[in-house]
Amino acid sequence: MATELHRQVNSVEKESGQEQGGESGAAAVRVRSLTRSFDGRAVIDNLELDVPAGEFVALLGRSGCGKSTLLRVLAGLDREIEGEVLVPRRKAVAFQAPRLMPWKRVWRNVLLGLPGRPGRAVAERALNEVGLGHRVDAWPKTLSGGEAQRASLARALVREPDLLLLDEPFGALDALTRITAQQLVAELWQRRGCAVLLVTHDVEEALLLADRVLVMDGGVIAHQVRVDRDRPRDIADPLLAELRTELLDRLGVQAPEPAVHKVA
Amino acid sequence: MSPVLEPVVPLSARRRSVPRWLRRTTGPLLLLVLWQVSSATGVLPSDTLASPGTIAGTASDLLKDGTLPHAMLVSVQRVLIGLALGGVIGVALALVSGLSRLGEDLVDASVQMLRSIPWVGMIPLFIIWMGIGEAPKIALIALGVTFHLYLNVYAGIRGVDAQLIEAGNSLGLGRWGLIRHVVLPGALPGAMTGLRYSLATAWLALVFGETINADDGIGFLLNRAREFFQTDVIVVCLIVYAALGLLADFIVRTLERLLLQWRPNFTGK
Numbered sequence: 001m002a003t004e005l006h007r008q009v010n011s012v013e014k015e016s017g018q019e020q021g022g023e024s025g026a027a028a029v030r031v032r033s034l035t036r037s038f039d040g041r042a043v044i045d046n047l048e049l050d051v052p053a054g055e056f057v058a059l060l061g062r063s064g065c066g067k068s069t070l071l072r073v074l075a076g077l078d079r080e081i082e083g084e085v086l087v088p089r090r091k092a093v094a095f096q097a098p099r100l101m102p103w104k105r106v107w108r109n110v111l112l113g114l115p116g117r118p119g120r121a122v123a124e125r126a127l128n129e130v131g132l133g134h135r136v137d138a139w140p141k142t143l144s145g146g147e148a149q150r151a152s153l154a155r156a157l158v159r160e161p162d163l164l165l166l167d168e169p170f171g172a173l174d175a176l177t178r179i180t181a182q183q184l185v186a187e188l189w190q191r192r193g194c195a196v197l198l199v200t201h202d203v204e205e206a207l208l209l210a211d212r213v214l215v216m217d218g219g220v221i222a223h224q225v226r227v228d229r230d231r232p233r234d235i236a237d238p239l240l241a242e243l244r245t246e247l248l249d250r251l252g253v254q255a256p257e258p259a260v261h262k263v264a
Numbered sequence: 265m266s267p268v269l270e271p272v273v274p275l276s277a278r279r280r281s282v283p284r285w286l287r288r289t290t291g292p293l294l295l296l297v298l299w300q301v302s303s304a305t306g307v308l309p310s311d312t313l314a315s316p317g318t319i320a321g322t323a324s325d326l327l328k329d330g331t332l333p334h335a336m337l338v339s340v341q342r343v344l345i346g347l348a349l350g351g352v353i354g355v356a357l358a359l360v361s362g363l364s365r366l367g368e369d370l371v372d373a374s375v376q377m378l379r380s381i382p383w384v385g386m387i388p389l390f391i392i393w394m395g396i397g398e399a400p401k402i403a404l405i406a407l408g409v410t411f412h413l414y415l416n417v418y419a420g421i422r423g424v425d426a427q428l429i430e431a432g433n434s435l436g437l438g439r440w441g442l443i444r445h446v447v448l449p450g451a452l453p454g455a456m457t458g459l460r461y462s463l464a465t466a467w468l469a470l471v472f473g474e475t476i477n478a479d480d481g482i483g484f485l486l487n488r489a490r491e492f493f494q495t496d497v498i499v500v501c502l503i504v505y506a507a508l509g510l511l512a513d514f515i516v517r518t519l520e521r522l523l524l525q526w527r528p529n530f531t532g533k
Contacts, residue, residue, distance in 0.1 A: 075434050076433075076434070077430055077433060077434055092434070092435075093431075093434040095427070095431065097427065099427055099428055099430075099431035101428060101431075101432075101445065101446060101449065102526050102527065102528060103449040103450070103452070103526045104445070104449075104526075112432070112435050112437070112445055113432065113435030113436040113437045113441065113445075114436075115436070139525070139526045140526070140528075141526065141527070141528030155435070159435075159436075
């Protein structure tokens, strides 16, 4: 599987990369000794996490390891916590299910909760950015799965977040739509330069998109790898294959033969 | 040996030439003809039930001399006032107990208790409290409406998808924003169902209220006709009740179509 981005976007990335280099001191997320327990069982146990502004971080972990809980804590949706959590005021979440209000047309969904009285043009701009400019007036029930997910992404981006939280946003999409959606997220990130925390269980997705891949286990960040590769990335890249094996090993999965990917 | 092939006939080709609405009107029309023939041949005496022809004549007489329009106006007015009163009370109570845990504890138990009293049984009490004027009739209608709206709006509020509430939270909606943009629109389908039930109940309450102590309205016509064995007038009144009920249902259906067009529900094949 190879993900290709347009060359044009690649050059944008270099520019924004320089910008990021300039403000490397700023932090988008700072978590110190965070603990979250459910009925006495600590799902997050004394966790530490730093995400610099503008960094794309992927969070991997087995089902039930607490990665979604961590995202919900960062989003401010789960406040029954102990420890210190610092996040930007402007943050946005895209969930696995698009969670559009079925009683609002797409553009009203995009503007929902924005302060002030933003006009329709604001929503149109955001929808154009995710390639959904033609469905501005549609009811959510008429959108395909991929379209609904893009609308949800537009709703997150219109808030101009400093931190974008993505909770397995591609999990419910079919394989082809997922590739397109991944490319879209990569493009948007390169254009906006916001920090991204992507929760996923797809190792390849994490390696294709992220600057840094974290593995969560036992309630803490148990392992992390840096992915120093220019984008667009090719999953057949030997470094990525190596990292993939390493990560899968960390996740307790026997890595299948990487040769399959080299052939592809 | 090759398999026998048969064509898959498209649905459109299988449609009958007779339109559906025509087929659907045939049954009632036949019934009407049977009724007229029975009356004309004396099988159905007019003391038991007047013939459709006589009823049509009576209806046009009552319309012309203004008796029926006036009675309808009075009755519809009662329903509207009762509906408005019961609607405000029912929805307000549902909001209080639907939106807050405290409200639920205070309101819901009381309403559920009162709901188990058959509201028709309240008529004697209402007469003692309010006499035999307009008040007890309107109160009866309001009572029936209140419970239906309360139950459905409350259930609607509590049935709103928690995931959407959470999405609203993550988008920065405050308490009132959540209520306005998420909870209330989400409760709307329930509220519409409640409105339909309440309208049916309102009509029923009207019939009860008007036949027991009426000095005006359709129920008054109905009672007076009973004293003179005018089965034609009675049938006209019943038809008017039915027609007004149908009209109300039509209004609610139209409202539903306009307000609930976002619903992704199965609409039947």
